[in-house]
Amino acid sequence: MKNELPMTDISPAEGLSPRAATFRLGRALDTGLRWLTEGSAALLVVVEVVLLFCNVFSRYVLNQPIVWGDELASLLFLWLAMLGSVVAMRRGEHMRLTSFIARLPVEKRAFVDTLGAVIVITFIGLLFTPAWEYVSDEWIITTAALEIPNAFRVSAIAVGLSLMLMTCVARLLTSARLIDFSVSVAMLASLGGLLWVAEGPLLLMGNWNLVIFFMIGVMAMIIIGVPIMVAFGLATVAYLSTMTGTPLSLVVGRMDEGMASLILLAIPLFVFLGALIEAMGMARAMINFLCSLIGHVRGGLSYVLIGAIYLISGISGSKAADMAAIAPALFPEMKKRGEDENELVAMLNASGAMSETIPPSLVLITIGSVTGVSISALFTGGFMPAVVGAIAMAAVIWWKNRKGEASTGKRASGKEIVRSLLVAVPALALPFVIRTAVVEGVATATEVAAIGVAYTFIVGLLCYRCFDWRRLYPILVSTASLSGAILIIIGSATAMAWALTQSGFSHQLAQVMSTVPGGALGFLIISAVAFILLGSFLEGIPAIVLFGPLLFPIAKAMGIHDVHYAMVAIFAMGLGLFAPPFGVGFYAACAIAKVDPSGAMRRVWPYLGALVVALGVLIAVPWISIGFLPTK
Template sequence: MPGWAVRADRVLGYAAEVPAALLVVAEIGVLFSAVASRYVFHQPIVWADELASILFLWLAMFGAAVAFRRGGHMRMTAFVDKASPRLRSLLDLVAVVAAFVYLLLVAHPAWEFASEERMVTLPALDISNAWRAAALPVGMALLAAMAGVRLLAFQDRRLLLAAVAAVGAVVGSLVLLQPVLGELGNLNLLIFFVGIVGALVFAGVPIAFAFGLATFGYLSLATSTPTIVVIGRMDEGMSHLILLAVPLFVFLGLLIEMTSMARAMVQFLANLLGHVRGGLSYVLIGAMYLVSGISGSKAADMAAVAPVLFPEMKQRGAEDGEMVALLSASGAQTETIPPSLVLITVGSVTGISIADLFTGGLLPGAVLAVMLGLVVWWRCRADGRSAAARVGWPQIGRSLLVAAPALALPFVIRAAVVEGVATATEVSTIGIVYSVLMGLLVYRRFDWRRVGPALVETASLSGAILLIIGAATGMAWSLTQSGFSRQLAEAMTQLPGGAAGFVVVSIVAFIVLGSVLEGIPAIVLFGPLLFPIARQLGIHEVQYAMVVVLAMGIGLFAPPFGVGYYAACAISRIHPNVGIRPILGYLVALLAGTALVALLPWISIGFLG
């Protein structure tokens, strides 16, 4: 990049990262203060939720800008990665141009929406809601500036013009066809939400911008709906207070890795089971189960477990492909274990109790862990290389004593929700404070220099997730308003096999959606459409949630399209090709476990009150 572009990019980076990190700290402070004030001092802070909501939208937009600068927005690159270097560069440019065009298109509606919100007064704080809504135009302006700098700084002008021409040709063609599109009715849903979204996603455009462009194009070219509605629905999707748990649990996941809590748990399991044939593979499954119960972030889970276990596994003769395949499969297995970010999203878009989802998610994860363990046993039954010397009970006891504070964290989190100390949103702050205290006082491992980068990383991942939720909410609203949801409901209720046929189709559909869209956007798009159908067919909503989340997890971690699989490979530093064959057996086990969860409702709802 030219010198001016480097300087501009650095300034824009500071303008996004510093406020984003401070906003994460502010959210933790506000929510923990609300818990302490209500439970300890019996004096609720009445304005806490309103202030948290204001800060949250700003955090989402600044976080989205950080993610854009770092290339952290979710995108499907399976086809892009297979292209020639020049074509890959062109597609990467097309992704930036498409995002830039979207940001320009929504700039005026976002400003108009924020201006209209001046009329609304927040009851507790007694200030205009424009203080919150202004985050949308400000964040989009920051994103547009970052995209503009990146495009202007690109050296190969011929390639840049080709990317601009490609995007311009598509946009221009749709504008010229507007009179025709207006006559097509619901056929436009196929054009915009299948054709255009599919083309953009497979071309590597970030999913949030692909959804946003298709929704804006549909509303502006095929309907008479004002485009300000896009911003209104985006604001609605990103404003659920329950989603505040996303950044806080992401930060909690980074904390448990920073404070060595995850390492202590893994070491205890390794001492307990390391002498068993294939014992460290069982430890990997169990460690992912335990860590998922704390962090809620799959990337954080894998990053906490793999560096601890893989060197020892390799020393005992485990193959690279087998290790990365099991890590990826265990990532899919733990999708329902609280505090899963996908379960939080399910609750936010369907209205299902988060406490019920958290309770219902524990046993399905354990069932899939058993299924994976059976595959490990079958593969290791005749292999003595993985066996190691048995660790004595005194050493096991010492490692248990060291791991006890870390092992207690999932129970602290669950007890705080069940006993009414904190809501599902607030409970993450208790986990954060607990982890900080354990890191400072017990484990004596708390690197203050890593706190700033962890806060920025939290904002980046959260912004990427929340922008997808906002864009997908607008897309889901468009589908609902068109009458598609009613037609889908009628078609699904008439499937052969009744409830069983509906569940089978749902599993297949969400495996595909999990591969292409990842879990959260798929849930936001189709959750409001399919969960009412499940209730109508007599399927318990918590059981249905577990089935579709497990199915999405399989798609997310299944090659060749599953993004989670490539994340596991990146964390393990193992080439994706070597894990594809070993993972097939684990995928069969995951499918069998999902089928058990679908067949036996008690697995999901047996412990609900």
């Protein structure tokens, strides 16, 4: 939260007041951090795309794989993740829950913002020395192909934490009042002292103390708007420091482990790809084709909205990118036909929930990375659950429009349909290229993302010719920011899951969940309810990173297919993510459409109710998720 300085703070006779000097120092620090991090992160996105495309070209075309290519990509990837996290911190784009603090009066909200910044500084401060110790420990380890110390890679974590610390200091200098800062420091110091004094009683509680650290503590921080990655990380650090003698450098090591998987490099590449298809005009071409087919029927553009989300979700992998690509293309025409803007947002929001399983969803990639489930199988299994959700939504649209006036849209002629199809063919081919390459094993999810970016650039520049090159740099920076926000959550959640495992909680959870009534079906229903709740507060990726390694082995032991369980979990988390009043996806849809959430909230429930029915069908009929998987 930035506060502009009043002009009275600066006196020509007396020079700068202390408040003005502090503000200017903070602004100068913030500006320096922006130029240092945004340009570097944008450059790393470009380098990763080029490097991976060269890897694919050398392997499949020249038949001469670049032996050091993956190792260099992995090294640069961690730097991209951490610099992206810094950019997200500076731009206020880390994933966090704002539903509660948004209702506070301005003065109280300013205090909560300051408290949140102090909490972030506390977390980074506790890990600052362990992070550099981890770099020192990794100095003696040499990489296999490049033959350089691994410290060059892991130093990204220490540097990233240092830059995030500077970012938080700059924010406090520019916006925090001294009284708010003092009270926040006193509150955290008191809480730390209380934990130190209560160490003995907490130890006597056994694993019930996990409720204090990982339920009460995490939820309290999330409610006041602390970034989710900090809520996870600080709860983990507090637990390990109070209850165990574990060196905190192990927390840094677990964060590194969580972000080190090269498959996660698909996340920034697909985010970049999602932004490109909108900027290149490919999304509009696909939407125009769908409009020519069914735009004239009663409620036709509503069906187009569902179809467009389905198609574009197969390319971008990012729900925010999907909605941002579709809303500007469809909403103006839908409003001309008399559609209520609140109804439009309700449909857009529910469509985002419906399409969570469509490959190459970032949640699918993450779930494969943390649980070991085949990403190819997840991509194959993700189509039909979304079809069931789309049918359920279409039924609601039909019911709402069955007695309405006929559409005012003009029926397209055969020539117009053919013309729009020919224009859309290059764009429509991209989802099939991506899915076929991954499912058939031609390329990994990471490699196919680089192929998709190259394809989009070539087709967009040659066929659609509407790309404004001035948009490229902001797209690259936004890609780095969103990717960093996602990846550092994965790192923090990995450390938290490790701490829970070390406590014995995972074994206790397995025992409890294996005794639920109803056997496998009961376990699926309870899991669905749990993931809806988790999705409301944590979003899909942090929830699956935290609980996937704990619950998937239990599901497998109960005879539930990995892919079936993954689809139930992802669909349920999508419902939570887009369900008001807590789901942040709902507010993202309202922000994209520029609509007041209070009006849209009343209209969204029939669509979400239909998706709950679809989830029940998905639970009861495993074939929907696994029917198209190759038989072993």
